[in-house]
Amino acid sequence: MLPLSRLGERSYRNCFFYPDPSVRFGAGQVVGQALWAAAQSAQGWRVSALQLSMLREPRFDAWFEYAVESSGQVSPTLTRRVYGVDGVETVSSMHVRFAEPASFLPPPRSSDVARAFDEFLAAESVARDGTQRSMRNLPFVEIRRSARAVGGATEADNARRLIWCRLRHALPLEGVWCSAALAYMAASSVPAATGIHDAADDVHGWHFDTRDFSMWFHSGAFDVNDWLLFDSEVLHRDGKQYSFETKVYARSGVRLANSMQTCIERNGCY
Template sequence: MNTTAATAPSFPDHAGSTGRLLDLLDVERIEDDLYRGQSTNAGWQRVYGGQVVAQALMAASKTVDPSRLCHSLHSYFIRPGDPAHPIVYRVERDRDGASFTTRRVVAIQKGRAIFNLAASFQVEEAGLSHSFPMPAAPPPEGLQSDAEWAIENADSAPEPFRTIWKTRERPIEFRAVSKLDPFNPVAQPPRAQHWCRAAAPVDVTPPVARALFAYASDMTLLDTALLPHAIAWNNPQLQVASLDHAIWFNATPDLNDWLLFDQDSPMAGGGRGLNRALVYSRSGQPIASVVQEGLMRHRPK
């Protein structure tokens, strides 16, 4: 008789982390037009850029009538954020017009600006409409999630990625159409597709849904510009970081269902790479357009 009991593997609580992410995005009001946000302890040395974009958007949204939703935002990453310290968001009320509201937000940490954002909000209006058709993509059900792939391949990854992959909670589930090994890359055209959705069902207001989307929108873009160059993420000669981030919303994203990020990188040069994504609902409705320029320095010996 075999008396050895099998030990069940311990996996991160991805579903539970979705609720914790919503709590994280609900920035605390300190006083008029001043808010404070915390960070997650995901093992990284700097604050994840999508978190700062989302928290800044939430701070701006809290100063705007709920009937007006963010239709576009433009932001710049100025300094790396320290996840061990809170971030203060200062909102400037630039304009409250008949149809549009404009806000500016500065994220401050240790007395210095680390990020700024300009956002425009609009009352809902009917109007002329058109869009590119949704591109062909295999359905997400037949694809492996990034979290599952990371757990399976963690032992072959270098540190600190090995530990982070095994322990990091992922409140947003991503499924890449083409799965790539970031430590053994092969040069290919700068195009990629990813499905994404919340790791657990969410019941949120439209402003929170847009902030949750903003959080997710920074996950995969910068990878696209690296595809033609076949440089591993842990290459010591490579320096990458998000420089700016812009989103145009066509509709309120529903992360209870799958969204398709259809990404490309039209150019890279001067130590920077430009990345774009058209985002569609599963039914083919255009949801958002995202553009990001990233620092992409390669310094061979």
């Protein structure tokens, strides 16, 4: 999902090659890999924020490359610009801000979320056969929708999505792995869950193209291998364009990150 092969001092090529052009991985794949590439020249720093602009959706049935540029360093931050390139065409542009580990403040914590995790995990132990749960898969990620309201919120107005996500394979805790995987899940799973809510034929029933994605990290180090709660809200819908805000929580109720995303719904695949 994330590792790239080095082409030059700050240029990388995608190692993940999927031969079926009809299968799309979208902005999640790009943001995770671009973040991994940016971090290779920011050793010892922690990801603080990122902003991704997609010029078009990528397709991974051909090689995809990333070019990293330095955007400066002003203590206690360091910035990188990463361009996603398909042949001679620029597909994406992402700005990444890194911070010194000691500069992160204690992240906010929600007792309601911690209780929701207890209920979710108890339900998991009962519903092992999957007949009592809503479950969908993206590449590398399990997704389950929650009917449980957190902090008095409901999903009755079709604006709120409470989504449990977990990586299908554990990643190392050191380096940029956890931040890159969390960005991948946020950029991929929110539009997927929206499609799950509206379609009956699994994730093949949704088709969204991401235009913009941004993320702010409240914690410089965390474990991404456990179940995480993505509390997403549709802030605005104009025809086929959706704007989401998402809060990502760990099992302890600690908020790991916030993200904003704009997606365009399309009809069918290329």
